[in-house]
Amino acid sequence: MAINPHYHHTEEQLQEELLWIEAAKENPEHFAPLYNKYYKGIFSYVYQRLDSKDTAFDITAQVFLKALSNIQKYEFKGVPFASWLYRIAYNEVMQLFKSNQQLRAVNADVSDLRFICESHEEPFFEEYIPLVQKLISQLEEQDLQLVEMRYFEKRPFKEVAEILNITEVNAKVKMHRVIEKLKKELKKIKL
Amino acid sequence: MSLKFNLNRPKLSDEEINKQRDFDALVKKFKAESLKKARGDESWWKNKKITYSAIIAGITVICTVTYLSIQNKEKKHETLITSNNTQKPKQQFIQSPKKSLDVPYTTYKVNNSTGGEFKHPSNTKIKVPKNCFVDKNGQNIVGEVSIQYREFNNVPEIIGSGIPMQYDSAGQKLQLQSAGMFDIKGFQNNEAVFIDQGKSIEVAYASDNAEDRFNQYYLDSVAGNWKYIRRDNIQLNTKPNKGITQNTTAKAQEHTGNFDELQAQLPKKIDSLQIVYTKKIEALPKAVKPSAPAASKPGRPIFQIDRDPQDFPELNAFDNVVFEVGEENKNYTSELHQVTWRDIKISEGPQKGKNYLLNLTAGKRKESLIVYPVFVGANYEKAMVLYKQKLSQYEAVQAKRMAEEKKLIQEMELKQAAFLKAQKEKEAALSAQQQLMLEAKRNRREQDLNNQFASLNNQSKTQRIFEVFNFGIYNSDCAKPLPVEHLTRPIFVSTEQQTPIMPDAVYLVNRSNATVIGLSRDNGFEFGYRESDNYIICVFQKNEVHLCSDDLFKSSINSDKHQFLVKRITAQSEHLQDFKKALNL
Incomplete structure (x- = not known):
């Protein structure tokens, strides 16, 4: 699984980021390094959940505006600043769906759907694709988030846990349950 | 919640994503929203005192504006001059980190109809041809023009000016090592004037650096980058020094002239030989090694x-x-x-x-x-036969190429050795001449020696000739790649308070090659360094100036952390001379 260098931080990098945050609290112009560092990551996260590119750019701009407006309230909790930004992004995207302005979209490559058969090394046939799509579409939002982040965005469990504000063990347990559930349903349909 | 499932949606390129990244727009929007929020705060309006105060203030403002507009009409001429006094060229990306360290301008006056020539205290000569200047409408200027001129001869002056020394050469980030830089502007009655098309001002820049490896660049303050003009045009100084007899002067001139010339020629000759022979080697016939055919594995699909x-x-x-x-x-x-x-x-x-x-x-x-x-079966055998033929052809071409390459390299090395030998012989002869000169000098009268000393101090080794077609900043530079060996994002910690500081501007000085670059805040002041070089860092934070000396720099990089200790030198940064001493450059 690929490591996201823009997310994973050493202790020194976290300290450096803290300095940037403190500076941004004093002067919004000092928010630039944080904006430049996380722009692409936040946009990708938003666009993954939307159908429209333009809306994704608008929401990304909104996320950074909210972050800058609320930077005074930000408290360091030992995790990268990105996890705070991702939570703002999640809330903004969900707000958009609630207001019925946009459809919730799931974006994946066909090869990403193989995860459902990976652990048991079962063959994955073309006929499964619409079935897996259907099953994923029926997942609860929290479970869907897990699948998206882990298998479609290829994020490590540590990062998934930090974004969802849960422990890494909890993320792994939940993920295991979701896969078991999907497999069970797939088996039922196949029969 | 209804949901749409997209499969294999095309990915957006980084370029497309970054096109939408606009930090300035974000800050602008943030400020606008903050203002809107402040205005929309209901409790503010509920306060009657503030409401009445606002109304009174509003009326006062209206009255003041009306009064001033009437006054302005009456004093139109005066206002024009006043506003022009504050006019400055739009060079926003050039910002001195501390005003007290900025290099001041020297003003020279010239009549446009006659032109003129000036000598700057540094010995630089500025030649202005007649009818050189036009106004913004392209009309010839009548009367006197003020030329504002300043030079940047060393690292502290470059830092003080805030002139960026990074050069983007078609995407490659380079740093400029300066052999001399100047800024020239023209005004009439505080209005900017321009150099007429086809005319140019000649600046014979007096430089202590005699090396001939520099190029001339112009700082395009709109594009925010240096622009290459041409290879530097240098002239060795040939004028006799005052106070030295003609005979001695001739010898001294012969000595320094020949020696510098010799030194300047040698690397050029060695380099040009290298280039010529590299091209010859590259032009030798090349062959592509054929790929060996493989037989299919039994049972593999x-x-x-x-x-x-x-x-x-x-x-x-x-x-x-x-x-x-x-x-x-x-x-x-x-x-x-x-x-x-x-x-x-x-x-x-x-x-x-x-x-x-x-x-x-x-x-x-x-x-x-x-x-x-x-290949399967008999086809493999056929392919092998063909392969062997091609391989032997390839080996023959390759062997011929290697032999010719070796011959060319030997030829080049012989020529280079001959140059080096000739250089040593000339150096020895010149060294003997120098000894004679020194003996002769010792016998001069004290007054002569004093005059000579004073004159030598003022006499620069070379003149770098610039043709100034536009006012602005010109530089004689050698572009060098930025080091990428050890990239670091520094955290600056004050030695006094032992707390991190957030700088407004940071300059990295490489003492080994006398280069300086301003580090960008946008990427956390990230920089690379070479272990073999000596560095210092100058950090500006509000009104404070801090220095990470070479000792502190070395101990910081050896500690394997990104923390760089910096010592406050604010007291030594009120004057450029003190700042130079503090930086020990």
């Missing part, structure tokens, strides 16, 4: 396909090549042979020249396999 010979010319040498499915393909099943594939494409594989990607498409179904070009 193969695909036989028609391919476009343009795609992979290395396979054209062999007929009847087939593609064997590699063992690393976990997705391969025999079922793939049953499908009628609508589209079969072959592309470059993970190991270039060794394997390929076979892309199969049938409707929505897409499969990709890593395949190897192989």
Whole structure:
């Protein structure tokens, strides 16, 4: 699984980021390094959940505006600043769906759907694709988030846990349950 | 919640994403919203005192504005001068980190109809031709023009000016090592004037650096980058020094002139030889090594396909090549042979020249396999025969090339050695001459020696000739790549308070080659350094100036942390001279 260098931080990098945050609290112009560092990551996260590119750019701009407006309230909790930004992004995207302005979209490559058969090394046939799509579409939002982040965005469990504000063990347990559930349903349909 | 499932949506490029990244717009919006929020705060309006105060203040403002506008009409001429007094060229990206360290301008007056020549205290000569200046409408200027001129001869002056010394050469980030830089502007009655098309001011810049390896650049303050003008045009100083007798002066001139010339010529000759011979070697006939054919492994599945010979010319040498499915393909099943594939494409594989990607498409179904070009049965034997023929041809060409390359290298080395030998002989002769000169000098009268000393101090080694077609900043520079060996994002910690500081501006000075670059806040003041070089860092924070000396720099990089200790030198940064001493440059 690929490591996201823009997310994973050493202790020194976290300290450096803290300095940037403190500076941004004093002067919004000092928010630039944080904006430049996380722009692409936040946009990708938003666009993954939307159908429209333009809306994704608008929401990304909104996320950074909210972050800058609320930077005074930000408290360091030992995790990268990105996890705070991702939570703002999640809330903004969900707000958009609630207001019925946009459809919730799931974006994946066909090869990403193989995860459902990976652990048991079962063959994955073309006929499964619409079935897996259907099953994923029926997942609860929290479970869907897990699948998206882990298998479609290829994020490590540590990062998934930090974004969802849960422990890494909890993320792994939940993920295991979701896969078991999907497999069970797939088996039922196949029969 | 209804949901839409997209499969294999095309990915957006980084370029497309970054195009929308606009920090300035974000800050602008943030400020606008903050203002709106402040205005929209209901409690503010509930306060009657503030409401009445606002009304009174509003009326006062209206009255003041009306009064001033009437006054302005009456004093139109005066206002024009006042506003012009504050006019400055739009060079926002050039910002001195501390005003007290900025290099002041010297003003010279010249009549446009006659032109003129000036000598700056540094010995730089500025020649202005007649009718050189026009106004913003292109009309010839009548009367006197003020030329504002200043020079940057060393690192502290460059730092004080805030002039960026990074050079973007077609995407490659370089730093400029300066042999002399100046800023020249022209005004009449505080209005900017311009140099007429086809005219130019000649600046004979007095430089202590006699090396001939620099180029001339112009700072395009609109594009925010240096622009290459041409190779530097240097002239060695040939004028006799005052207070030295003609005979001695002639000898001294012969000595320094020859010596500098010799030193300047040698690297050029060595380099040009290197270039000439490198080109000759590159022009030697080249051969491409043929790929050895492989036989198919028994039992391994193969695909036989028609391919476009343009795609992979290395396979054209062999007929009847087939593609064997590699063992690393976990997705391969025999079922793939049953499908009628609508589209079969072959592309470059993970190991270039060794394997390929076979892309199969049938409707929505897409499969990709890593395949190897192989031969089956008798075709393998035929391919081997062909391969051996091609290999022997290749080896013959290669052997001939190696022999010729060796011959050329030997030839070049001999020529270079001859240059070096000639250089040593000339140096020895010049050194003997120098000894004689020194003896002669000792016998001069004290007054002569004093005059000579004073004159030598003012006499620069070379003049770098610039043609100034536009007012602005010119530089004689050698562009060097930015070091990338050890990249670090520094955290600056004050030695006094032992707390981190957030700088407004940071300058990294490489003492080994006298270069300086301003580090960008946007990427956390990241920089690279070479362990073999000596560095200092100058950090500006509000009104404070801090220095990370070379000792502190070395101990910081040896501690394997990104923390750089900095010592406050604010008291030594109120005057440029003190700042130079503090930086020990």
